[in-house]
Amino acid sequence: MSAISRDEVAHLSRLARIEMTDSELDHLASELDLILGAVARVQEVAGADVPPTSHPLPLQNVFRPDVVTPSLTAAESLSGAPASAEQRFKVPQILGDAE
Amino acid sequence: MALNYDQAIAAYDPTLGLEVHVELNTNSKMFCGCATEFGAEPNTQTCPVCLGLPGSLPAVNGKAIESSILIGLALNCSIAPFSRFARKNYFYPDMPKNFQTSQFDEPICVNGYLDVEIETDEGTKVFRIDIERVHMEEDTGKSLHVGGSTGRIHGAEYSLLDYNRAGIPLVEIVTKIIPNTGKYAPLVARAYVTELRDILRSLGVSDVKMEQGSLRCDANVSLAPAGSGQLGTRSETKNVNSLRSVERAVSGEIERQANRLQNGERIVQETRHFLEESGQTRPGRSKEQAEDYRYFPEPDLVPVAPDAAWIEELRATLPEKPSIRRKRLKIEWAVPDKEMASMVNAELLDTVEETVLLGSDPTKARSWWLGEISRLANEKEVAPTSLITPIQVAEVIALIASGELTDKLARQVVEGVINGEGTPQQVIDARGLKVVSDDSALMVAIEAAIASQPETAERIRGGNIPAAGALIGAVMKATGGQADAAKVRELLLKHLGQG
Secondary structure (H helix, E strand, O other): OOOOOHHHHHHHHHHHHOOOOOHHHHHHHHHHHHHHHHHHHHHHHOOOOOOOOOOOOOOOOOOOOOOOOOEEOOOHHHHHOEEOOOOEEEEEEEOOOOO | OOHHHHHHHHHHEEEEEEEEEEEOOOOOOOOOEEEEOOOOOOOOOEEEOOOOOOOOOOEEEEEHHHHHHHHHOOOOOOOOEEOOOOOOOOOOOOOOEEEEOOOOOOOOOEEEEEEEEEOOOEEEEEEEEEEEEEEEEOOEEEEEOOOOOOOOOOOOOEEEOOOOOOOOOEEEEEEEEOOOOOOHHHHHHHHHHHHHHHHHHOOOOOOOOHHOOOEEEEEEEEEEEOOOOOOEEEEEEEOOHOOOOOHHEEEEEEEHHHHHHHHOOOOOOOOEEEEEOOOOEEEEEEEEOOOOOOOOOOOOOOOEEHHHHHHHHOOOOOOOOOHHHHHHHHHHHOHHHHHHHHHHHOOHHHHHHHHHHHHHHHHHHHHHHHHHHHHHHHHHHHHHHHHHOHHHHHHHHHHHHHOOHHHHHHHHHHHHHHHHOOOHHHHHHOOOOOOEOOOOOOHHHHHHHHHHHHHHHHHOOOOOOHHHHHHHHHHHHHHHOOOOOOHHHHHHHHHOOOO
16 A cells, blocks of 8 residues: 555645646646655654654744844845835736635 | 625634734843944944844843743743743844744743723623743844835845844734634734733833834634634734724624635645735735744853742733723723723823823823823824923913812813913913912902993892803903903802892
């Protein structure tokens, strides 16, 4: 039984806005399956005494003081944008109904 | 035949769920040091972190964590000993990172409640609103949809993004479902948001300005046939931007849904937008397909694990609850219910209290702020507190108490201060608004009044005390209103053998 189905890969590619052809989906589904299989073996090694972690360092409560530091200028902020207008980032028509 | 609100409520039981977003008033953003000032020029408060540029790393604002814990404590929540940030992944240009840093299954505060009081047909009733969670996230950028006719996203040719707001600390407070409010549902929703706003203000963690979007409410409403005990399909009305709108949005949705159900139509699970002018809602995004944000723990941030000592330290700093404070002040100041409500509704309770603490009589402080000053503020369409300070008002009230100003002169002083003529003392000096209290100066005016109205004076000598009014009026006129009427009366009656 594979860890990830072709349908799930198609769903992920849709979420990630990456267009994939049928053959790419076939290829990636089997490739991802191998990767997930490898990760699953790591999970087997981690016993109940190893808590799941989201960060490599055993740190918590790392905070910065609430102090304002200089921002970029608007020109600097917009310098990497493909398009801008009225000192704002200009983006193509937002398709779909998401708001 | 369309159902009106009363008919809708007779046929259906409403259930509410309220989500409130609060922008914290920290100096800097949630994960970077950019300023958070409202109304700055577009994209002048951005940096590689809040623009999501490659290689940038977030760092959590400690003050924002502290504020979030305070909010949780004030809402009777448990503070999670371990909580994490998560990425909420979505593609929409209001977040340049393509995800919002939020919290998912490990929010910082859970399981609280807030009691709100409603005036019902059976008297004052307390409704307990259970709080599901309080979690931390960041605000999104502001989009401007250009082209098309409506300024809406549909039909727009392109959109313009200002990321000044992206990354400002945001706290989301989510209630559990609120059942059994019946016809009071709109009032309960309003009272909840009002009480929440007052608490947040008393904590000093947010500006809570609904009109500027620092406090926003999303109202979930569903209906089920009356007495069925079921839960209907809900709609979510977004970004309702005033307390009055919260009430209107809920009652409007109850009517709309009841009419659909009555006509055999089904309720679509969707996001709706409140229209301020009509009090109605229009459909937005359909939520029929469950959203898939692919949440996962934020790998660039370490967990937040507040220890008990820190939590208790913060708990010790909690201010008096606004509802308890209102009750206390009402008794201390001997204020009738209606007057108390006017002060709260006018958002002048803090101001009046400050004036009282500066030594003013509570009744006087209240009547100045709610009366003359509010009237002038209404004329100018600004907040009363932007016109004059509690210190200045307290000074004017003290001058009246000491007899140096009459009420009439005091109004001129207040008007002068509001017109920017300086402090009360400066206005008094510049306009020469001093009560004429010099007895000999008053006597000259009194004798002149008697001479001009000898018959009136004779009647007073004969015991007709009320007739004195005419002579007092003449003296006041002669002194340009700068005499103390009580003093004039005393001197006049004494002079005419009635003192």
